[in-house]
């Protein structure tokens with residue numbers, strides 16, 4: 803019998819379970835994290851955007867609307883149940899034709915790009931090897947493309963967020979803005995040309 807590698811489970815224990823992510827998707831959340839206000843200024847029609855760790859798709863669907871018929875939104879998650887939720891939502895919102903659903907592995911993003919914009923909202927703290935993960939996002943991003951990194955103040959320390967910014971910097975991103983996002987640390991990064 804093949805031995806199971808328990809040091810690298812398919813879904814790490816620290817990944818947000820579906821029931822908890824579901825609780826993030828409520829009208830109150832949309833009041834403080836309005837997708838159109840938060841993302842609209844940075845996303846253009848026709849772009850390829852990536853929502854890594856989309857949960858149930860609270861931001862994927864607005865992103866799909868923003869990129870329009872000729873754009874593409876790629877939802878990337880390590881949990882198939884999350885992608886199933888995003889797919890249901892995309893179908894109901896009638897944008898399924900422009901959304902791709904990509905099941906990744908904890909250490910392997912598996913998206914080659916080129917991507918114009920990536921959203922990583924309240925998920926990087928769940929990733930075991932952040933440096934590798936951010937390097938893989940950088941590799942998939944076109945020069946001048948953006949990464950919007952947002953972490954929850956509730957359980958991420960400022961130093962930990964600063965470390966993620968430094969790791970993104972080592973991967974080829976530089977900070978272009980520090981937008982204010984409720985109960986979060988946030989940075990908009992741009993890939994150096």
Ligand SMILES: C[S@@+](CC[C@H](N)C(=O)[O-])C[C@H]1O[C@@H](n2cnc3c(N)ncnc32)[C@H](O)[C@@H]1O
Pocket residue numbers: 817818823826854855856857858860878879880881884906907908909922923924925928929930935
């Ligand atoms: C706390 S939820 C955040 C959901 C959503 N972005 C939001 O703001 O409501 C974190 C999500 O990241 C996913 N995730 C964790 N590690 C990941 C990884 N290495 N690659 C892709 N997704 C990951 C989890 O499965 C979950 O869907």
